[in-house]
Amino acid sequence: MVLEYIIMIVKALVAPIAVVCCVPIEVWLERRGSGFIQDRPGPNRIPIFGRRNAGLIQPVADVVKLFLKEDIIPANVNRTLFLLAPFLVVFVAFTTFAVIPYGDVLEIGGMTIPLQVADVNFGLLYIFALASFSVYGVLLAGWSSNNKYSLMGGLRCSAQMISYEIAMGLSVIGILMVFETLRLNEIARAQGNLLFGFLPAWGVVLQPLGFILFLVAAFAETNRTPFDLPEADSEIVAGYHLEYSSIKFAMFFMAEYMAMVVASGVIVTLFFGGWQIPWLPTATLVAAVGPIVTALLQIAAFAAKLFFFLWFFVWVRWTVPRFRYDQLMGLGWKVMLPLALLNIFVTGIILLLIG
Amino acid sequence: MINQYIPLLIIFIFSAGLALFFIVFSHIMGPRRETPEKLMTYECGIDPIGDARLRFSIKFFIIAIIFLVFDIEVIFLYPWAVLFRKLGLFGLIEMGIFLVILIIGLFYVWKRGALEWE
Numbered sequence A: 001m002v003l004e005y006i007i008m009i010v011k012a013l014v015a016p017i018a019v020v021c022c023v024p025i026e027v028w029l030e031r032r033g034s035g036f037i038q039d040r041p042g043p044n045r046i047p048i049f050g051r052r053n054a055g056l057i058q059p060v061a062d063v064v065k066l067f068l069k070e071d072i073i074p075a076n077v078n079r080t081l082f083l084l085a086p087f088l089v090v091f092v093a094f095t096t097f098a099v100i101p102y103g104d105v106l107e108i109g110g111m112t113i114p115l116q117v118a119d120v121n122f123g124l125l126y127i128f129a130l131a132s133f134s135v136y137g138v139l140l141a142g143w144s145s146n147n148k149y150s151l152m153g154g155l156r157c158s159a160q161m162i163s164y165e166i167a168m169g170l171s172v173i174g175i176l177m178v179f180e181t182l183r184l185n186e187i188a189r190a191q192g193n194l195l196f197g198f199l200p201a202w203g204v205v206l207q208p209l210g211f212i213l214f215l216v217a218a219f220a221e222t223n224r225t226p227f228d229l230p231e232a233d234s235e236i237v238a239g240y241h242l243e244y245s246s247i248k249f250a251m252f253f254m255a256e257y258m259a260m261v262v263a264s265g266v267i268v269t270l271f272f273g274g275w276q277i278p279w280l281p282t283a284t285l286v287a288a289v290g291p292i293v294t295a296l297l298q299i300a301a302f303a304a305k306l307f308f309f310l311w312f313f314v315w316v317r318w319t320v321p322r323f324r325y326d327q328l329m330g331l332g333w334k335v336m337l338p339l340a341l342l343n344i345f346v347t348g349i350i351l352l353l354i355g
Numbered sequence B: 001m002i003n004q005y006i007p008l009l010i011i012f013i014f015s016a017g018l019a020l021f022f023i024v025f026s027h028i029m030g031p032r033r034e035t036p037e038k039l040m041t042y043e044c045g046i047d048p049i050g051d052a053r054l055r056f057s058i059k060f061f062i063i064a065i066i067f068l069v070f071d072i073e074v075i076f077l078y079p080w081a082v083l084f085r086k087l088g089l090f091g092l093i094e095m096g097i098f099l100v101i102l103i104i105g106l107f108y109v110w111k112r113g114a115l116e117w118e
Helices: A002-037 A058-067 A079-099 A123-144 A148-171 A173-179 A184-190 A208-221 A246-271 A282-289 A291-317 A325-353 B002-029 B058-082 B084-111
Strands: A105-108 A111-114
Touching: A002 A058, A002 A079, A002 A111, A002 A246, A002 A291, A002 B002, A058 A246, A058 B002, A079 A123, A079 A246, A079 B002, A105 A291, A123 A148, A123 A184, A123 A246, A123 B058, A148 A173, A148 A208, A148 A325, A148 B058, A173 A184, A173 A208, A173 A325, A173 B058, A173 B084, A184 A246, A208 A246, A208 A325, A246 A291, A246 B002, A282 A291, A325 B058, A325 B084, B058 B084
Parallel strands: none
Antiparallel strands: A105 A111
16 A cells, blocks of 8 residues: 555656656757758767767756856846746646556556556546646736737737637547547557457547647647747747746746647547557557566557657648748637537537447 | 545646746856846847837737637537437537537627637
8 A cells, every 4th residue: 555655656756757858858859850851960069978979968958057047037027927937837837747648557466557647537628727727827928027029929829829729629529529538548548449450449540630630739739830929039039938037938948848748648648549559459468578568668659659749840840831820810710610610520420320 | 536636736746846946946056147237128139118018909808708608618518528429319419509509609700800810
């Protein structure tokens, strides 16, 4: 019993740290990936013991530098809200990963350990609730900075985030109708079945339109190109985090990258089978290689899918140009919202027809 | 099952502590050389004119109001979607009527030009 509590606490502490550790890797992936796509080397210095390690140490060095920079709080900001905003943004980014499963239930020595921080029955709602919460951070940062660029960036960003939140919320309704649960671990487990005897029953196969809508909405929610208007450097300098310096700037930066990790995690869990290795159900794996190796293989499968989507974010950044604001809002309200409603009706009719 | 909420409580406390640590640690470690110019609002090097407590486009307010209506609609859809197979055809027609009312609302907003940005 005591051991179970210790494992629970360790899992709860390791998850946010793992997400934070994904950030330097993702920053490195983005910089090297940008370099690769633009035919230049990207960061390749910062040697350790004489070895350059392909620039892997660069993001770590950046974080150390940002910690030691002067912390400027401009004279006419609203101090309380100015400090609360980065706190809120990072808090949301840390906690959202808690309900995403990264492996099946591990059964070892008479104990059952779900490879997930909290297996709650409102899993998907928890993610949407916290995602909405991060709008507060952006809005408070934009308003409290008392800077016209920040105000504009904050307003743009919050309007964009709430608009796409509706499309995002509606696009997963189809998935819920198919899998009949909000528990993310059960959704991942249901995707281990086979369709017609050979095709993995992944969400992307059952809900192709839902997947495309969710993917686009995820890009808009994380403020990534082509939806990076809140930060549009050529128009409003940097948007809502313009007045932030030292680690407070880094906190917004980190939160954006952690939001990408969480978005990839949700995409993988809902549409790409989560920790499932195609055609290899947990029972077969446990019989072949034992429970611990199975758990490690499933975590590796989840990480591989996750990093594919992290790379996809970088890939899209250098492929698609930025939207105009009216196009962005038009896409959200006039295209994605009707399509998401259509998806719900079509899914409902098909489900009724096949019984 | 109160047990499932304990990990969430732990992760909330830990995350809040970590976020607070970032702010405080950098505040202590960083140098402090403040000048009036440094504490001025940044406007690309030009002295700022007035402050940012301005009036802004009513469009943002309208978007927020429409968001409120549709977000509540989405919340209604969640329990319905999970129970959909038990409700069957009855559920689809019921939710169809509910959604059609809201879609009429969306078309009204659309035709009145609330979704247009010039």
